[in-house]
Amino acid sequence: MTLSIMVQGTASDVGKSVLVAGLCRIFAQDGHRTAPFKAQNMALNSWITRAGAEMGRAQVFQAEAAGIEPDVRMNPVLLKPTSDRKSQVIVMGQALCHMDAMDYHLYKPQLRERVGEVYRSLAADHDIIVIEGAGSPAEINLRDRDIVNMGMAEQANAPVLLVADIDKGGVFAAIYGTLALLRPGEKDRVKGVIINKFRGDLALLRPGIEQIEALTDVPVVGVMPWFDEPLEDEDGVALQGDKYRRGGGRELDIAVIQLPHIANFSDFNALAVQPDVRLRYVKRGESLGVPDLLIIPGSKNTLGDLAYLRDNGIDADIHRAHGQSVPILGICGGFQMLGRRVADGIESGIAETGGLGLLDCDTRFEPRKITTQVEAGARALPAGVFAAGGGMALTGYEIHMGQTTLGAGARPFATLTSQNGRACRQDDGAVNAAGDVAGSYIHGLFDSPLFTRALLDALRERRGLGKLDTPVAGWRERKELSFDALASQMRAHIDIPLLYRIMRRHAAKGEQA
Structure with missing residues (x-):
């Protein structure tokens, strides 16, 4: 029986990709054959598999966190924007065509069955699949043709964790608003909330957590501190902040x-x-x-x-x-x-x-x-x-x-x-x-x-200047250290045993149904 869990967000760039990588590392450390999956990725950071197939870079580093070779099945649809209104559409690693936003929205129902088949193929080869959503599931204008958020959760019959970024501000409004805009059956899938990128005294946050749990009837399963270890970003949204404008004083x-x-x-x-x-x-x-x-x-x-x-x-x-x-x-x-x-x-x-x-x-x-x-x-x-x-x-x-x-x-x-x-x-x-x-x-x-x-x-x-005297780790070795640090921090601040129970209970209910 393959277990699954899906990580969705209240918005883009709330840290979904990194948390998925951390879960992949944790489950792999615990001895489970684990793989990431994202039905549709919109990003200009991509990678090429051994077979010459193109896939999103985020699923590549998530696969690396799981200790497995990246597989194009982990990202069956990749959109690479060429302008504000048009993207190249890549399906199972091969460029299909260029489409504008409306044409692609109309085309998505044709992808739904294909995405489901690919997911089931990947799931058959692994013990746990960690699924990543895109943007927010509360984009109600796109819900009827959704293949990457709740539409994918339904296909995979996966429980959902909702991630909110406290560093952006308005974290409780983001949690409440997102859950309020979900359909009743969709909200039932959300089994927990993770508040991400926290910096401060948790005691000051505790009253807000208690109130948001009472208002939504969804538990906060973890408060993840700010994680500053180097990992890869999914797309250019990360360049809008100051992350890549630091490091003054280096030679x-x-x-x-x-x-x-x-x-x-x-x-x-x-x-x-x-x-x-x-x-x-x-x-x-x-x-x-x-x-x-x-x-x-x-x-x-x-x-x-x-x-x-x-x-x-x-x-x-x-x-x-x-x-x-x-x-x-x-x-x-x-x-x-x-x-x-x-x-x-x-x-x-x-x-x-x-x-x-x-x-x-x-x-x-x-x-x-x-x-x-x-x-x-x-x-x-x-x-x-x-x-x-x-x-x-x-x-x-x-x-x-x-x-x-x-x-x-x-x-x-x-x-x-x-x-x-x-x-x-x-x-x-x-x-x-x-x-x-x-x-x-x-x-x-x-x-x-x-x-x-x-x-x-x-x-x-x-x-x-002279050469550096001390040996310097390469990027691959540095990422391995970061994956381990991420997993350790998530184990300390997120209820990982609860996540296992959520996955197993949901899978058992699915089998009974």
């Missing part, structure tokens, strides 16, 4: 341009946890300064974001930084922007535009989307900061629709040796003659710890 300053359609900013988590790095995301109107490294990240709308750089004078800031000898690195869409021109606007509708002109290469978009896990070796370079990683092994993944051709003034950044487990030999990326501007299609580049430290130590050398 290396690395700036990332915050594009409107920034994709896979999880690429840079491995930099953020380095003890000598201050990682900051630079928005329109903020000073770029003279960082030790400037990164132009991936984008789901390369030409649209390139126009944004020009319209806001950020392109001039980038060229000014280049003139001040700041090394510049572009990842995926950022790599494409660094070239001379980008043609065929499949994503944005713009036919062709000039690039930033800092790399001697041209990109042409094609309908076929490349989604591969890759292994590679960084090329040996004669000069420049990027020469530090020459010959080192790289692992990551590619997600792009463009093919880039290098001119005489550029050389490849790396050589791919494997794509989705198949041996190959193929050039990747580009580096200019001076070795101070580079681009690559490889996401997860900095997850290769030896390459990352070699690059950072080269940046330190430019500043007249």
Whole structure:
């Protein structure tokens, strides 16, 4: 008998993804084969499975917390916004089409049965499934075609935990309002509330907890303190706060341009946890300064974001930084922007535009989307900061629709040796003659710890600093420590034995029915 529990929220960014990861870790620690599941994910942070299927990044780190390999069944539907009104629709890891919000809303009933089948297939292989909702179940305008909140809870016959973020303010109103807007049968599914991101004296919160339990007849099963260990964020909502604008006083300053359609900013988590790095995301109107490294990240709308750089004078800031000898690195869409021109606007509708002109290469978009896990070796370079990683092994993944051709003034950044487990030999990326501007299609580049430290130590050398004396854990090792810390904190502040009882009672009732 497979047990299940669903984590829904009073709003987006209340911490559902992290709490699901924590539950996956706890149940796995207790000896249960556990998997995460989210029927529909809207995010520009994605990942590629061993089979070349694309899925949401949140379910990837939740699977890692459970100690299992990510499986596209954990996220059967992924929406990747390309504008304020339109998204690419990815079903079971493959790009289906682009739809606007209304067309997708009308299409969702066709996905409902497919999502249910995928869930049952995943459940058959595991002891416990931890399901994540999206946004809020109180979005009453979307309820009739819902496939990810209460609609999914009904398909899975799962009990629900409601998460509310006290750091946003108005936590009791959010809990009460959400429950009040649910249908009677839906409210019956909600077996507990978790108040998340608490900072303060619990004794002062206790009277409010007692009142909200009396008003709603739903128990508060835990108050989770603020958790400040590094983990991955599901989407760009996290960039709206100050989480990525801290770390002043560290020796290396690395700036990332915050594009409107920034994709896979999880690429840079491995930099953020380095003890000598201050990682900051630079928005329109903020000073770029003279960082030790400037990164132009991936984008789901390369030409649209390139126009944004020009319209806001950020392109001039980038060229000014280049003139001040700041090394510049572009990842995926950022790599494409660094070239001379980008043609065929499949994503944005713009036919062709000039690039930033800092790399001697041209990109042409094609309908076929490349989604591969890759292994590679960084090329040996004669000069420049990027020469530090020459010959080192790289692992990551590619997600792009463009093919880039290098001119005489550029050389490849790396050589791919494997794509989705198949041996190959193929050039990747580009580096200019001076070795101070580079681009690559490889996401997860900095997850290769030896390459990352070699690059950072080269940046330190430019500043007249010595190498770090103490060994630094890579991002994968750092995440493992964070998963364990998260599980420990959740065990201390959430009634985990009660959650087991809730799952077992609900499953028993379902069998009797």
